[in-house]
Amino acid sequence: xxxxxxxxxxxxxxxxxxxxxxxxxxxxxxxxxxxxxxxxxxxxxxxxxxxxxxxxxxxxxxxxxxxxxxxxxxxxxxxxxxxxxxxxxxxxxxxxxxxxxxxxxxxxxxxxxxxxxxxxxxxxxxxxxxxxxxxxxxxxxxxxxxxxxxxxxxxxxxxxxxxxxxxxxxxxxxxxxxxxxxxxxxxxxxxxxxxxxxxxxxxxxxxxxxxxxxxxxxxxxxxxxxxxxxxxxxxxxxxxxxxxxxxxxxxxxxxxxxxxxxxxxxxxxxxxxxxxxxxxxxxxxxxxxxxxxxxxxxxxxxxxxxxxxxxxxxx
Amino acid sequence: xxxxxxxxxxxxxxxxxxxxxxxxxxxxxxxxxxxxxxxxxxxxxxxxxxxxxxxxxxxxxxxxxxxxxxxxxxxxxxxxxxxxxxxxxxxxxxxxxxxxxxxxxxxxxxxxxxxxxxxxxxxxxxxxxxxxxxxxxxxxxxxxxxxxxxxxxxxxxxxxxxxxxxxxxxxxxxxxxxxxxxxxxxxxxxxxxxxxxxxxxxxxxxxxxxxxxxxxxxxxxxxxxxxxxxxxxxxxxxxxxxxxxxxxxxxxxxxxxxxxxxxxxxx
Numbered sequence: 001x002x003x004x005x006x007x008x009x010x011x012x013x014x015x016x017x018x019x020x021x022x023x024x025x026x027x028x029x030x031x032x033x034x035x036x037x038x039x040x041x042x043x044x045x046x047x048x049x050x051x052x053x054x055x056x057x058x059x060x061x062x063x064x065x066x067x068x069x070x071x072x073x074x075x076x077x078x079x080x081x082x083x084x085x086x087x088x089x090x091x092x093x094x095x096x097x098x099x100x101x102x103x104x105x106x107x108x109x110x111x112x113x114x115x116x117x118x119x120x121x122x123x124x125x126x127x128x129x130x131x132x133x134x135x136x137x138x139x140x141x142x143x144x145x146x147x148x149x150x151x152x153x154x155x156x157x158x159x160x161x162x163x164x165x166x167x168x169x170x171x172x173x174x175x176x177x178x179x180x181x182x183x184x185x186x187x188x189x190x191x192x193x194x195x196x197x198x199x200x201x202x203x204x205x206x207x208x209x210x211x212x213x214x215x216x217x218x219x220x221x222x223x224x225x226x227x228x229x230x231x232x233x234x235x236x237x238x239x240x241x242x243x244x245x246x247x248x249x250x251x252x253x254x255x256x257x258x259x260x261x262x263x264x265x266x267x268x269x270x271x272x273x274x275x276x277x278x279x280x281x282x283x284x285x286x287x288x289x290x291x292x293x294x295x296x297x298x299x300x301x302x303x304x305x306x307x308x309x310x311x312x313x314x315x
Numbered sequence: 316x317x318x319x320x321x322x323x324x325x326x327x328x329x330x331x332x333x334x335x336x337x338x339x340x341x342x343x344x345x346x347x348x349x350x351x352x353x354x355x356x357x358x359x360x361x362x363x364x365x366x367x368x369x370x371x372x373x374x375x376x377x378x379x380x381x382x383x384x385x386x387x388x389x390x391x392x393x394x395x396x397x398x399x400x401x402x403x404x405x406x407x408x409x410x411x412x413x414x415x416x417x418x419x420x421x422x423x424x425x426x427x428x429x430x431x432x433x434x435x436x437x438x439x440x441x442x443x444x445x446x447x448x449x450x451x452x453x454x455x456x457x458x459x460x461x462x463x464x465x466x467x468x469x470x471x472x473x474x475x476x477x478x479x480x481x482x483x484x485x486x487x488x489x490x491x492x493x494x495x496x497x498x499x500x501x502x503x504x505x506x507x508x509x510x511x512x513x514x515x516x517x518x519x520x521x522x523x524x525x526x527x528x529x530x531x532x533x534x535x536x537x538x539x540x541x542x543x544x545x546x547x548x549x550x551x552x553x554x555x556x557x558x559x560x561x562x563x564x565x566x567x568x569x570x571x572x573x574x575x576x577x578x579x580x581x582x
Binding site: 176 | 405412416417418419420421425429430431434445446448
């Protein structure tokens with residue numbers, strides 16, 4: 001498959017941003033700084049994997065960050081306050097986020113509700129449950145075993161967090177599945193033309209439902225990374241990640257109309273956000289400019305998508 | 316594909332598919348009012364009828380998209396019960412739907428193999444469920460060449476093709492996986508004159524490969540051009556089975572609209 005502008009554009013934007021910040025700050029290109037960028041984006045990065053899968057099916061998940069926050073609270077509370085062993089606490093947290101994915105998926109497939117509305121609802125539900133269950137209190141004294149992925153190792157003098165490896169590994173797996181397996185290609189097909197896909201005998205309901213569940217599991221893993229990074233269970237986690245994940249997916253060239261794009265683009269999209277935040281901070285510029293730039297880039301990305309679709313006569 | 320037994324066909328052509336007394340009601344509306352249907356092996360059967368004559372309901376029943384309220388469907392003489400399009404597909408009936416049924420952003424090879432992808436041999440295929448893309452590309456190219464659909468690269472996205480080429484891909488996909496019957500619902504409706512003709516020729520080649528084809532169309536000249544027999548639907552029934560070599564187009568239209576009865580046409 002040839003690389004199109006939609007695939008190269010985001011990478012190009014990332015390279016230009018890196019080159020620019022390299023000229024502005026000597027520290028930008030150091031191993032430790034780049035490692036820091038990766039560490040800062042690992043949570044939103046893993047959320048964006050699930051979000052990409054959903055967007056490829058022509059859906060969207062507004063609840064992702066809130067569901068992640070709930071997962072984090074569940075696993076930390078079980079481990080810190082009830083003394084549940086870490087693996088079981090972790091599994092419970094992931095089960096809860098997976099369950100939210102299942103609820104989203106069920107409502108989208110069986111009752112055919114628009115994903116936007118469904119996940120707007122579950123966003124609020126997840127947020128409320130998180131606040132009620134945690135009593136709006138941060139969960140502290142989280143056992144070390146739940147924080148293991150926040151530990152670091154050193155390679156070539158650069159300190160790297162284990163969680164970053166988890167994120168990169170998940171991207172690799174998602175990329176492989178989407179590109180090289182039938183299930184992955186069916187995700188594209190259902191986003192492209194759901195009726196045609198169903199008529200070939202593919203169970204599109206099961207497929208889309210599965211995508212939402214897998215996305216929920218991704219949010220659970222993101223919750224673990226978030227807990228490991230901050231060391232606490234934060235009921236207010238995920239509030240920026242919620243929209244940042246969608247932003248990253250769009251910046252990465254995945255079409256909100258479904259069926260086009262790829263998951264590595266989302267990694268690039270996540271990195272664009274991270275690099276801008278980091279670079280501007282190094283320059284001593286308010287990080288509000290990062291938000292401004294991201295806003296402009298999102299509109300550019302969606303415009304490019306829309307224009308390229310129009311150029312091809314749409315569907 | 317097994318070679319069809321032609322020894323008896325001279326006297327009584329074998330019926331690939333048959334339906335008796337199909338009834339389908341939607342609330343107060345009776346879409347199928349006890350219609351019969353028969354399809355001979357290796358023929359192109361045109362299905363014509365006014366809007367509301369029960370064409371689409373008939374096709375939906377035959378392709379498993381709806382379950383008839385009453386009546387029987389036989390495939391190769393065996394009674395079948397289709398509860399979904401998947402059932403019909405498994406039984407060897409493929410349907411090309413009116414809307415161009417392809418995934419536009421995906422490649423030709425992916426569209427041809429959608430839902431029936433080939434996996435790599437060995438561990439890569441079994442454990443990692445990895446697709447055998449080179450083989451699918453190869454087989455797609457070979458197959459489209461057999462059907463004389465001139466498309467350069469199988470790794471081209473379908474949306475880069477013309478409407479006729481896209482329909483060609485959709486028809487080719489159905490024909491590739493059908494064992495008995497290909498049902499085509501208005502395959503030329505969205506196409507220009509030249510492309511429509513090309514698709515008609517493709518349908519003829521599909522029949523020549525031994526498949527029975529059901530062609531639903533509003534385009535009378537197209538039906539008369541390639542159909543071996545014509546099933547006329549009217550008010551949820553089959554009112555006539557015409558031979559296009561004997562019956563004129565205007566007479567077929569008259570039967571279709573109820574201006575004359577099929578019996579009146581008989582010499």
